[in-house]
Amino acid sequence: MIEMRGVTRRFGSVTALRDVTFAVRPGEIVALLGPNGAGKTTASRIIGGILGPSEGEAIVAGISVRDDPNAVRERCGLVTDQPSLYERMTLRAYLAFFARLFDVTGAKERITALARLLLLEDVLDRKLGAFSRGMKQKAAIARALIHDPRVLLLDEPATALDPEMARTLRDLIVSLRADDRAILLCTHDLDEAQRIADRVVILQLGAIVRTGTPDELRSIGRPRLRLEAEGDLDAALAAFARAGVAPTHETAGRRLVFRFEADEPRSTTPALLRALLDADVVVLALVPEQLSLEDAYVTIVREARA
Amino acid sequence: MRKAWLIAEREITWEIFGDRGAVLRTSLFALLPIFFAISARSSGSGQRLDGALLGLALQASFIPALTGVGLIASTFTAEKENQTLVPLLAAPIRDFDIVAGKLIGMLIPVTAICGASLGVFYIVSGWLYGWARIARVLPPEILYSLVVVSFLYLLTAGSVALIIAARVRTSRAAQQLAGLVIGLSILVTALLGAGAIALFDGWGLVVLGVVLIAVDVFALEIARRVWQRSEVIARI
Numbered sequence: 001m002i003e004m005r006g007v008t009r010r011f012g013s014v015t016a017l018r019d020v021t022f023a024v025r026p027g028e029i030v031a032l033l034g035p036n037g038a039g040k041t042t043a044s045r046i047i048g049g050i051l052g053p054s055e056g057e058a059i060v061a062g063i064s065v066r067d068d069p070n071a072v073r074e075r076c077g078l079v080t081d082q083p084s085l086y087e088r089m090t091l092r093a094y095l096a097f098f099a100r101l102f103d104v105t106g107a108k109e110r111i112t113a114l115a116r117l118l119l120l121e122d123v124l125d126r127k128l129g130a131f132s133r134g135m136k137q138k139a140a141i142a143r144a145l146i147h148d149p150r151v152l153l154l155d156e157p158a159t160a161l162d163p164e165m166a167r168t169l170r171d172l173i174v175s176l177r178a179d180d181r182a183i184l185l186c187t188h189d190l191d192e193a194q195r196i197a198d199r200v201v202i203l204q205l206g207a208i209v210r211t212g213t214p215d216e217l218r219s220i221g222r223p224r225l226r227l228e229a230e231g232d233l234d235a236a237l238a239a240f241a242r243a244g245v246a247p248t249h250e251t252a253g254r255r256l257v258f259r260f261e262a263d264e265p266r267s268t269t270p271a272l273l274r275a276l277l278d279a280d281v282v283v284l285a286l287v288p289e290q291l292s293l294e295d296a297y298v299t300i301v302r303e304a305r306a
Numbered sequence: 307m308r309k310a311w312l313i314a315e316r317e318i319t320w321e322i323f324g325d326r327g328a329v330l331r332t333s334l335f336a337l338l339p340i341f342f343a344i345s346a347r348s349s350g351s352g353q354r355l356d357g358a359l360l361g362l363a364l365q366a367s368f369i370p371a372l373t374g375v376g377l378i379a380s381t382f383t384a385e386k387e388n389q390t391l392v393p394l395l396a397a398p399i400r401d402f403d404i405v406a407g408k409l410i411g412m413l414i415p416v417t418a419i420c421g422a423s424l425g426v427f428y429i430v431s432g433w434l435y436g437w438a439r440i441a442r443v444l445p446p447e448i449l450y451s452l453v454v455v456s457f458l459y460l461l462t463a464g465s466v467a468l469i470i471a472a473r474v475r476t477s478r479a480a481q482q483l484a485g486l487v488i489g490l491s492i493l494v495t496a497l498l499g500a501g502a503i504a505l506f507d508g509w510g511l512v513v514l515g516v517v518l519i520a521v522d523v524f525a526l527e528i529a530r531r532v533w534q535r536s537e538v539i540a541r542i
Contacts, residue, residue, distance in 0.1 A: 050395045051536055070398040078396040084389040086316070088324040097316055101309060101397040143393060 001182035007056035016042040018207040024182040031193035032186045034203035040186035044153045049073040077144030081156035083136035087129030102147035114142045134165035155186045194293040209304040217296045224289045227258045231281035239275035309399045313407025339366040339427035359443045366427035367420045367452040371460040374416030378464040379484035382471035405533045420456040458518035463491045465525030472532040
């Protein structure tokens, strides 16, 4: 549904995107992560047909952004971090205005259906300036969905929303994916990305530094393990040293919790367990530990920067 | 152009008539021509009064147009400032339709105010100085020319204001620069008008109109170029 093929975008002497290639399939949510200025917004604007690429090709629903940007815009719905509403208009008039811009047939029914979906029925005739931040963002989502687009571009849509509203928005995004829409989610919220994204693309200084599923990204680097035990801390640390492992540790009552990295867990862990047994330390659990997406993201971005 | 009219309709309905402050400010233009008409009393009678009435009629139709320039500049930068331009740019509309729509949305009401202001001046002056005199000083062709020249001036200065609005980030900066445009454009228009009247006698307003049309075409073309999506979005 969305294909970015070697897209580069320059603004004067500044290169905002460099040779970016990725795809979003129908029914898929792809999270575009990256620090400020990484090029996330530029990428979403190119896909949305607002900007043309300097080099490469952006294809949306089989249409090149360069060849027919208006046809691309007809197929995309864009939500930005700012609701960007005409605050003197009522919600009904606002949605009707965009319905006419997008040549929507049966606009009245569509507006009613969207208001019902987003729980905005009671405020359809209220001016947008009187809306709360969360309601404004819902109105912006209704605007983006007015023409029932197959592609949704969400550029940090949960910014400044309270946790409850952010959760409602997340549920809505997931329900929209079920309609076979291709959804590109540009976000700083790694928790949000981890919960709903099928795949993640990490941008750094306009270039892609890593792509994969959230689980693939979380398993980068050396395998990490967590060992829980009971016994003497000094004896346990000595056992770790004998096994050639340098853990971090914390204590919770009598329980000792160690975390460590092991290049070869198959050989390291038996040796470690033997050493702990010899030191009269009772091992309660030994489990592999995944990085959080946030840790993985920070590691990837730091590596890329280095 | 259908979508340009749609944008214009929204501007007029919601941004002009939806703004009570703007409606109140606009209503002041109804008072201005009354004061102008009354102030002509101090010009005595005869030819001096006729000249004063003609000059004040020009001001009555021109002053709303001057404020319209500031309005055009601020409405465009406000769209950038509030980011309301982004959803418009993401809609299937040509760049030119966005610019034309917003411009038409400002031109129609402001030109209507220019005409109404001139109408109020005509009625109050007719009542104060006699209908025969006012009909002689301001015949229909002069009234028509004054409204058309005000419209063309608004279009020219408005297009320049549009170019400025594309380059600055805040409404305040746009309005300050629009003030400069208004000052300079009054000077240029006055010089052109005086020159046209001196050189071409009664055809002065027509010549001024032709010059303004030429400038309009040039300024609108530049405005169209600077308001291309890729240019504008880079500044949001």
